Amino acid sequence: xxxxxxxxxxxxxxxxxxxxxxxxxxxxxxxxxxxxxxxxxxxxxxxxxxxxxxxxxxxxxxxxxxxxxxxxxxxxxxxxxxxxxxxxxxxxxxxxxxxxxxxxxxxxxxxxxxxxxxxxxxxxxxxxxxxxxxxxxxxxxxxxxxxxxxxxxxxxxxxxxxxxxxxxxxxxxxxxxxxxxxxxxxxxxxxxxxxxxxxxxxxxxxxxxxxxxxxx
Amino acid sequence: xxxxxxxxxxxxxxxxxxxxxxxxxxxxxxxxxxxxxxxxxxxxxxxxxxxxxxxxxxxxxxxxxxxxxxxxxxxxxxxxxxxxxxxxxxxxxxxxxxxxxxxxxxxxxxxxxxxxxxxxxxxxxxxxxxxxxxxxxxxxxxxxxxxxxxxxxxxxxxxxxxxxxxxxxxxxxxxxxxxxxxxxxxxxxxxxxxxxxxxxxxxxxxxxxxxxxxxxxxxxxxxxxxxxxxxxxxxxxxxxxxxxxxxxxxxxxxxxxxxxxxxxxxxxxxxxxxxxxxxxxxxxxxxxxxxxxxxxxxxxxxxxxxxxxxxxxxxxxxxxxxxxxxxxxxxxxxxxxxxxxxxxxxxxxxxxxxxxxxxxxxxxxxxxxxxxxxxxxxxxxxxxxxxxxxxxxxxxxxxxxxxxxxxxxxxxxxxxxxxxxxxxxxxxxxxxxxxxxxxxxxxxxxxxxxxxxxx
Numbered sequence: 001x002x003x004x005x006x007x008x009x010x011x012x013x014x015x016x017x018x019x020x021x022x023x024x025x026x027x028x029x030x031x032x033x034x035x036x037x038x039x040x041x042x043x044x045x046x047x048x049x050x051x052x053x054x055x056x057x058x059x060x061x062x063x064x065x066x067x068x069x070x071x072x073x074x075x076x077x078x079x080x081x082x083x084x085x086x087x088x089x090x091x092x093x094x095x096x097x098x099x100x101x102x103x104x105x106x107x108x109x110x111x112x113x114x115x116x117x118x119x120x121x122x123x124x125x126x127x128x129x130x131x132x133x134x135x136x137x138x139x140x141x142x143x144x145x146x147x148x149x150x151x152x153x154x155x156x157x158x159x160x161x162x163x164x165x166x167x168x169x170x171x172x173x174x175x176x177x178x179x180x181x182x183x184x185x186x187x188x189x190x191x192x193x194x195x196x197x198x199x200x201x202x203x204x205x206x207x208x209x210x211x212x213x214x215x216x
Numbered sequence: 217x218x219x220x221x222x223x224x225x226x227x228x229x230x231x232x233x234x235x236x237x238x239x240x241x242x243x244x245x246x247x248x249x250x251x252x253x254x255x256x257x258x259x260x261x262x263x264x265x266x267x268x269x270x271x272x273x274x275x276x277x278x279x280x281x282x283x284x285x286x287x288x289x290x291x292x293x294x295x296x297x298x299x300x301x302x303x304x305x306x307x308x309x310x311x312x313x314x315x316x317x318x319x320x321x322x323x324x325x326x327x328x329x330x331x332x333x334x335x336x337x338x339x340x341x342x343x344x345x346x347x348x349x350x351x352x353x354x355x356x357x358x359x360x361x362x363x364x365x366x367x368x369x370x371x372x373x374x375x376x377x378x379x380x381x382x383x384x385x386x387x388x389x390x391x392x393x394x395x396x397x398x399x400x401x402x403x404x405x406x407x408x409x410x411x412x413x414x415x416x417x418x419x420x421x422x423x424x425x426x427x428x429x430x431x432x433x434x435x436x437x438x439x440x441x442x443x444x445x446x447x448x449x450x451x452x453x454x455x456x457x458x459x460x461x462x463x464x465x466x467x468x469x470x471x472x473x474x475x476x477x478x479x480x481x482x483x484x485x486x487x488x489x490x491x492x493x494x495x496x497x498x499x500x501x502x503x504x505x506x507x508x509x510x511x512x513x514x515x516x517x518x519x520x521x522x523x524x525x526x527x528x529x530x531x532x533x534x535x536x537x538x539x540x541x542x543x544x545x546x547x548x549x550x551x552x553x554x555x556x557x558x559x560x561x562x563x564x565x566x567x568x569x570x571x572x573x574x575x576x577x578x579x580x581x582x583x584x585x586x587x588x589x590x591x592x593x594x595x596x597x598x599x600x601x602x603x604x605x606x607x608x609x610x611x612x613x614x615x616x617x618x619x620x621x622x623x624x625x626x627x628x629x630x631x632x633x634x635x636x637x638x639x640x641x642x643x644x645x646x647x648x649x650x651x652x653x654x655x656x657x658x659x660x661x662x663x664x665x666x667x668x669x670x671x
Contacts, residue, residue: 001307004285007297007506011278011452014513024589029268032460035467036257086494105494109442113408129477140494141441145434163478167463170424177486178424180493181441184482189434191396192474193350193368194376195237196244199396202349203403204434204481 034164037128046127046159047212053130057187058200059208066215069153070096076151076209077117084115084147086140092119104140118147118205123173123182124158124166125210131186132210133166137179144185150205152185156214220566221573224543225535234370238362238540241369246531248475249583256471266468267587269461270522273453274513280422280455281504287425291487293500301331304505308333308414308447309340311501315445317342317411321403323431323439324348325416326525327449327505329361330547330560333414345406347435349399356383362541362549364527365473370540403435413439417450417502418525419465423458426486427502430469430479437481446488446497452504453521465524468585473526508560517593520555522586529580529590535573544570551580551590558597568605571597641665 044052051061064072074096077083081100084107085092094101102115120139122132132152134144144150160166163184170178189204200206228234253259273280285295298304312320320342322328334344334355346355350368354361356379361367368376377390380398388398407413415436419428427448429436440446456462470476489496512521530536530550541549545566546557554570561567571594580590606614620630645665 001303002297002299002506004282004295004297007299007504008278008282010299010506010510011281011513014510024592026271027264027268029265029272032269032464033258033262033265035262035463038255038257040257109408113404131478131482136493136496141437142495145437145441163466164460164463167459167466170459178426178484180485180487180490180496182484182486183437184478184484186476186478186480186482188480189432190480191349191433193348193353193366194392194395195372196241196366196369197392199349199392202396202400202433202435203347203407203438 035162040161046161047156047214049161050125050127050130050159051210051212053127054125054132054187054210055130057130059130059187059210062209062211064211064213066213069211069213072211073119073151073153076211077119077149080116080149082115082117084112084118084143086120086143104143109142112142113146115147117149117151118143118145119151119153120144122152122154122158122210124160125154126163126166126184127159127161129163129184129186131163131184132208134183134185135174135179136181137174141181141183145204148201148205149207149209150185151209151211153211153213156212156216221543221545221569224545225539225573228539228543233372233375234540235538237370237372239537241363241366242531242537245366245474245527246583249472249528249531250475252471252475252477255477256467259471262464262468263585263587266464266585267519267522269456269464270524270586271519273455273457273461274518274521276457277453277455277513280457281452284420284422284425284455285502285504287423288427288487288500288502289425291425293425293487293502296501296503298331298503298505298507300507301505304331304449304503304507305333305336307503308449309336311445311447312337312342312412313340315411317443317445319406319410320344320412320414321406321410321439321443322346322351323413323415323429323436324351324367325414325449326361326364326547327416327451328414330451330507331449331505333449345403345410347403347406347433347439348431349396349433349435352399352403353379356380360542360547363530364525364548364550364552366527370542407435407438407442410439410443412445412447413441413443413497414447414449415439417448417454418469419462420450420455420502421457421459421462421484422455424486426484428462428466429483429485430466430481431483432474432476432480434481436483440483440485441496444497445499446485446501448485448500448502450502450504452506452509469524469526472528472583472585508562512559516596517555517559519588520552520559520590520593522588523552523556524586526585528583528585532579532583534575534577534579544573546570551594552588555590555593555597558601568597568601571601 062072070092073092084102086104124133188200191202296307353368362370373390380388417427470479488500536550558567576591578591620626
């Protein structure tokens, strides 16, 4: 309710006001330093490091060729359905879903909420943390969120080493500026809120699969 | 509620279940933090850099907020500015009213706790559903969070089962998986039916007008994606300059909090839904809250605004680890709470004594990802308040103390007294040990001495 100019003017007044603690001097940081693991994995490929990190988080990895994506997705789903997909989806169609395919957003929220599995195309993956990057310019947000099982289709060429390779180079990933919603997904939904003991699948998917698509 | 910190602390320390739960949780989190940081190439260098970056952000705070809010509004978001809690809650209440939302789904937000948002919305006839599992538990219990990132750590599966059983009207087993499953099913309906979703903000990125929200359960994604309106509550100091700076903060936040490399969901939100998006809220509002922060800016306490809310200082604090969060009777507990509470709410009864709730050991400083010298700040608070707060007895006491160390006469007199008293005490203690007499000295001093040897 306070006017923006008024709000900021109050801060401008304060920021030059009193004396600061100078006893512990601040480091000189011309650019934010990178966040780098202690042992950088130079022996193995990004694909292998990512797969290892993702598996440690509790994820399941499936390999596929460009033509075999739909089959690999079907393998991950193991006959379960209904399956939620969106328009920008992955060649996974009616045939593989056994007629239990729900198209987001056309199917509507209440129907989407009944899906058992969701299949989305990922933007990238991060080897150091085992994360998957999804963004709203490529995939509906709710497709990888509402169902208890999520399948991410990831191009091997899109795997990068560090979180910074996505965050710090965001203009390269999204030349028109960041999309509305970018999520770094790092493992299955989990909570340690009761006794710090892990419970998976609290609100988001408790079971996560990755189909790694390799053109090589 | 007992009036003083010591009274509340004493009560907490008599509660074995509470102490066990807190010791268990804080020890685990502290260990995981060490492990996670040890896997970075230069964690201490990163922390020093993070401290400097936070300092830079505070120095340029008005410019960064200006740039961030202009970018966000260009993208169709609305930024609201709230000087205090009343303004902030009124803004949110009016937004919820305007959209006629009966149910509000809320993700974890310490800033909303600070402004007591739920009370205001509930008084306005709305049903506010806390959707983070820990927050849901304490909402059922009618409590406040006892830890910044693990709000229900003072509970265990048995007390949770009682709360959930009451809520469900049927027996919920004291089993963590079953409890989480019940919460998932119970809260899913709230997400789908909510007219407004409310979240906190971990970071706002000035360059792109984005807000960043980290969480593990997916409730944050739900609150910011499913309802048609998303309202985010943000402390005004949450700003970072760009995505490189964000990378540094994210690299430290989860590692310092839970020991994860990243939280399960790192949400980066840049404006409301665009025409090409399949889903997402049509409206995005961010309420920027001052609520006492500008009175800290530019003072010797400014570094308390650097805090990124990881909870590491709570996990290592020898006081917090014994008494838990509720003993502080404040929104922010532990070392950072002992600093922030008296600064943000100077008029609040009992706020100033929180600076005494510390051993000044510096463990908090050692654990802080942005290296806030919390013990320095606690000491500075004590120094600031001492002239006003000290009673006559304390004044005389400290005058004597200072006399005994600062003057030769004082030193000689007091050491002689000490020698005589020590001699008596030693003889009494020896008699007591040999079984000749009962307790050597009366009252608490006797109890204290009973387990000790004199030199």
